[in-house]
Amino acid sequence: MIDLDDFDLPEPPVAPMGADGDVRFDQSDIDALFGDFDGPVAKKKGLRAVIESAVISHERLPMLEVVCDRMVRAFASSMRSLTTDAIDVSLENVTSIRFGEFMNRVMLPAMVGVFKVQEWESFGLVTVESSLIYAVVDALLGGRGGGAPTLIDGRAFTTIETALVSRMLGLALKDFSTAFEPIEPINIDLERIESNPRFAAIAGTSNICAIATFRVDMLGRGGEFTMVFPYATLEPVRHKLLQRFMGEKSGRDSIWEAHMASEIRKTNVSVNVVLGEKAMPIAELKALEVGQTIALHKSPDDALDLACGGVTLAQAQIGQRRGKVAVRLINDVSQGKMKS
Known part of the structure; x- marks a missing residue:
C-alpha cells in the first residue's frame, strides 16, 4: 500500500486573502486560469481574410427593389383570388448576405423551394417560415382565422401541406416574372420543395446573394417568405438592375438618335x-492617244x-x-x- 506522506508533493497555490477574509485574485491569477487576452490577435491574411470577412461590399440594385415593389401589388391580388380573404402583402427589405450565413438563419421547420430561371439557366431559392405555412394551409382548407397562433409541433410537413404551399409559391414566382418583364422577359419554374436547407444548396457558402423578404398578413395570421438570388444568377441582367429608373438608356438620347438617323438617310x-x-x-x-481603244x-x-x-x-x-x-x-x- 502506497502512502502519499512518503512523497514530497508541491504545495497547491494559495489565493491571497483580503483583510476581510475574502479570496482575492489579481490579473496574473486570472490570466493563468483563462489565458492572456491582452496579447496581439493574429489577423487573417490573403484570400481567407476576404472569404471569411463579415463585411460584404456589394452593389446596390435599384431596379430589383422596383421589381419587388411591383410584385407586392400583383401577389396581393393573386392571394386574394386564391383564398378569398383580405390579404395584405408588404416588402420588408431587400439586402445582401452570404449564402451560408442566410441558410444558417433559416428557422426550422420551414419549406425551401428551389426555382430555376429558364433563360439564365440558373437557380434561386424561396423560403417560407412555418407561421405562413400554417396560415396558408388554414386559409385554403376553410379556416376562419383570428384564433390563437398555430403551435409548431416539430413534425414533418404532409403532402397536402406541401401541395398547398406550392400553389402559393407558384403564384409568387409567376408574379415576380411579370414584374420583371419590363427589364427582361423571364420564365421561372418551381423545381422542388425541401424541408432541410442542406438539400437546397444552390451556391457556395461564401457566395453573396440578394435577398428580398416579404410579409403576408391574412386576418391576424401570416408570416414571411424570402426570395434568394445569388449574384451569379443575376449576372446576365446586372447592368440593367443597376439602372436608377425603368427604361434608362445609360445617357443615350432617343430623340437625337432618331433625328440623326433620318438626316443621314437624306445625305447624297x-x-x-x-x-x-x-x-x-x-x-x-x-503613250495613249485620242481615239485609242482599251x-x-x-x-x-x-x-x-x-x-x-x-x-x-x-x-x-x-x-x-x-x-x-x-x-x-x-x-x-x-x-x-x-x-x-
Missing part, C-alpha cells in the same frame, strides 16, 4: 460603276461592281433606259461584297 452620295480594270505601265499610259475583257452581260468611295457595295448590269445609260442591281447592297 456619289456612286460609281466600274466597267473594268486593267493594269498598264506608266510609259504605256503616257480592251477591258468584259462582255455586255457581265456583272459590274457598284462602288462608293472605293468600297464595293453591290453587283449590277449595264443597260439603257429612256435613252440613257443605266444599271440594274443584281443583289442587295447589304449582301454585296463590301471590299475596299
Whole structure:
C-alpha cells in the first residue's frame, strides 16, 4: 500500500486573502486560469481574410427593389383570388448576405423551394417560415382565422401541406416574372420543395446573394417568405438592375438618335460603276492617244461592281433606259461584297 506522506508533493497555490477574509485574485491569477487576452490577435491574411470577412461590399440594385415593389401589388391580388380573404402583402427589405450565413438563419421547420430561371439557366431559392405555412394551409382548407397562433409541433410537413404551399409559391414566382418583364422577359419554374436547407444548396457558402423578404398578413395570421438570388444568377441582367429608373438608356438620347438617323438617310452620295480594270505601265499610259481603244475583257452581260468611295457595295448590269445609260442591281447592297 502506497502512502502519499512518503512523497514530497508541491504545495497547491494559495489565493491571497483580503483583510476581510475574502479570496482575492489579481490579473496574473486570472490570466493563468483563462489565458492572456491582452496579447496581439493574429489577423487573417490573403484570400481567407476576404472569404471569411463579415463585411460584404456589394452593389446596390435599384431596379430589383422596383421589381419587388411591383410584385407586392400583383401577389396581393393573386392571394386574394386564391383564398378569398383580405390579404395584405408588404416588402420588408431587400439586402445582401452570404449564402451560408442566410441558410444558417433559416428557422426550422420551414419549406425551401428551389426555382430555376429558364433563360439564365440558373437557380434561386424561396423560403417560407412555418407561421405562413400554417396560415396558408388554414386559409385554403376553410379556416376562419383570428384564433390563437398555430403551435409548431416539430413534425414533418404532409403532402397536402406541401401541395398547398406550392400553389402559393407558384403564384409568387409567376408574379415576380411579370414584374420583371419590363427589364427582361423571364420564365421561372418551381423545381422542388425541401424541408432541410442542406438539400437546397444552390451556391457556395461564401457566395453573396440578394435577398428580398416579404410579409403576408391574412386576418391576424401570416408570416414571411424570402426570395434568394445569388449574384451569379443575376449576372446576365446586372447592368440593367443597376439602372436608377425603368427604361434608362445609360445617357443615350432617343430623340437625337432618331433625328440623326433620318438626316443621314437624306445625305447624297456619289456612286460609281466600274466597267473594268486593267493594269498598264506608266510609259504605256503616257503613250495613249485620242481615239485609242482599251480592251477591258468584259462582255455586255457581265456583272459590274457598284462602288462608293472605293468600297464595293453591290453587283449590277449595264443597260439603257429612256435613252440613257443605266444599271440594274443584281443583289442587295447589304449582301454585296463590301471590299475596299
